Amino acid sequence: MAEIAGITIRALAEKYGTPLTVYDEGKIRSILSSYRDHFTSEEFETGVLYASKAFSCKAIVKLIQEYGMYLDVVSGGEIYTAVQAGYDMSKAFFHGNNKTPAEIEYALENRVGTFVVDNVQEAELLQEFTKDCGYQVHTLLRVNPGVEAHTHHYIVTAHVDSKFGISFVNEDEIVQAVNLLKNSPNIVFDGFHAHIGSQIFDRNAFGEEIRKLFEFAVILKEKYGTEISTLNLGGGFAARYTDADAPIPTDEVCRFILETCQNEKQRTGVNITRILIEPGRSIVAEAGCTVYTAGFTKKTPNKTYVFVDGGMSDNIRPALYQAEYDAFIDGKETEPAETEYTVAGKCCESGDILIQAIRLPEVKRGDRIVMKTTGAYGYSMASHYNKLPLPAVVFVNEGTDRLVIQRETYEHMTALEE
Numbered sequence: 001m002a003e004i005a006g007i008t009i010r011a012l013a014e015k016y017g018t019p020l021t022v023y024d025e026g027k028i029r030s031i032l033s034s035y036r037d038h039f040t041s042e043e044f045e046t047g048v049l050y051a052s053k054a055f056s057c058k059a060i061v062k063l064i065q066e067y068g069m070y071l072d073v074v075s076g077g078e079i080y081t082a083v084q085a086g087y088d089m090s091k092a093f094f095h096g097n098n099k100t101p102a103e104i105e106y107a108l109e110n111r112v113g114t115f116v117v118d119n120v121q122e123a124e125l126l127q128e129f130t131k132d133c134g135y136q137v138h139t140l141l142r143v144n145p146g147v148e149a150h151t152h153h154y155i156v157t158a159h160v161d162s163k164f165g166i167s168f169v170n171e172d173e174i175v176q177a178v179n180l181l182k183n184s185p186n187i188v189f190d191g192f193h194a195h196i197g198s199q200i201f202d203r204n205a206f207g208e209e210i211r212k213l214f215e216f217a218v219i220l221k222e223k224y225g226t227e228i229s230t231l232n233l234g235g236g237f238a239a240r241y242t243d244a245d246a247p248i249p250t251d252e253v254c255r256f257i258l259e260t261c262q263n264e265k266q267r268t269g270v271n272i273t274r275i276l277i278e279p280g281r282s283i284v285a286e287a288g289c290t291v292y293t294a295g296f297t298k299k300t301p302n303k304t305y306v307f308v309d310g311g312m313s314d315n316i317r318p319a320l321y322q323a324e325y326d327a328f329i330d331g332k333e334t335e336p337a338e339t340e341y342t343v344a345g346k347c348c349e350s351g352d353i354l355i356q357a358i359r360l361p362e363v364k365r366g367d368r369i370v371m372k373t374t375g376a377y378g379y380s381m382a383s384h385y386n387k388l389p390l391p392a393v394v395f396v397n398e399g400t401d402r403l404v405i406q407r408e409t410y411e412h413m414t415a416l417e418e
């Protein structure tokens with residue numbers, strides 16, 4: 001019988017029901033320590049930001065606070081969650097390509113420390129909104145260095161048409177936004193932000209990003225006389241979903257990034273003094289799993305299905321972008337995996353498949369199917385499709401479990417309906 005941090009999955013399923021999202025809190029803590037201990041440098045001031053969107057709730061924000069880390073937020077809702085968790089909002093970074101006027105006001109009311117400005121129009125609006133906001137708002141400008149990385153490959157000069165940030169191709173616009181930010185009395189312009197993709201395995205993608213950002217800092221300094229202090233390199237560090245994935249270990253990727261920055265600083269001579277990164281997935285993905293209960297099975301000419309009591313409503317990633325996962329049957333770990341199953345959800349959508357093909361021991365109704373590495377972009381992307389209630393979320397640490405998000409009830413789902 002499999003355990004998570006000293007508690008059997010069976011006991012968790014009996015106590016909280018299924019589908020159930022379970023996090024091994026110790027794993028999250030050890031990754032947070034690893035980023036904190038390895039993303040340090042003699043040359044630069046450094047900082048690690050947790051990207052809330054990977055999994056946002058009060059419990060995780062409290063952990064981030066405990067480890068002294070910064071926090072990325074991308075909406076009024078994520079700001080609210082952080083405020084509710086008692087987070088020091090001066091350490092929050094507010095991202096987003098279309099922050100609404102209401103969200104900007106809300107962020108300023110809550111004294112969000114840094115805005116990551118996405119475009120010229122936002123810079124104009126922020127200038128207006130900060131006129132008498134009562135504090136100095138730090139800003140980074142999101143740029144698009146033309147490096148795009150997804151999974152195993154990266155492409156240079158790809159994607160000038162991204163909806164995020166201003167492309168290096170539009171130098172005039174970058175300079176216009178920078179000048180707006182620099183000439184606003186309550187705004188401090190710190191530097192640039194870029195984020196080149198997610199689930200990145202190739203360190204050279206980060207190397208290329210860093211090189212391009214330093215080179216642009218040279219242009220800004222020599223051509224326009226503006227010096228910057230900070231580069232935020234974004235997130236995108238990979239997690240291991242299946243045995244086919246081999247992410248760069250946290251210590252190595254931290255070292256590689258900081259060494260590359262140091263080399264670039266020497267090569268280009270620009271005086272960058274602070275380097276930031278903002279991992280989301282790599283902090284929570286592997287610490288989480290989802291426990292489902294197997295229902296009916298079905299044989300077709302080419303497939304054997306097993307249906308589970310959740311699906312795309314609690315994990316849309318397989319349907320959305322063919323994400324792959326590993327799973328096991330709790331209590332049958334040592335039995336021979338003789339049958340190839342398709343693990344499908346209960347939603348009314350043919351695309352509601354969680355795992356296309358996986359070899360498992362014979363599955364019986366009532367078995368607990370545990371899908372691994374569901375800690376990032378699972379719960380946070382969940383929906384009420386077919387009016388399935390959102391699962392409960394539990395943290396387990398050193399033999400103790402605690403409920404961090406209650407299971408939704410039918411009453412919760414209809415509470416706002418007239």
Ligand SMILES: *Cc1c(COP(=O)(O)O)cnc(C)c1O
Nearest residue numbers: 051195198235236237279280281
């Ligand atoms: C999504 C995102 C992140 C986190 O990405 P991960 O792949 O989860 O590490 C960081 N920064 C920005 C701007 C993002 O959009």
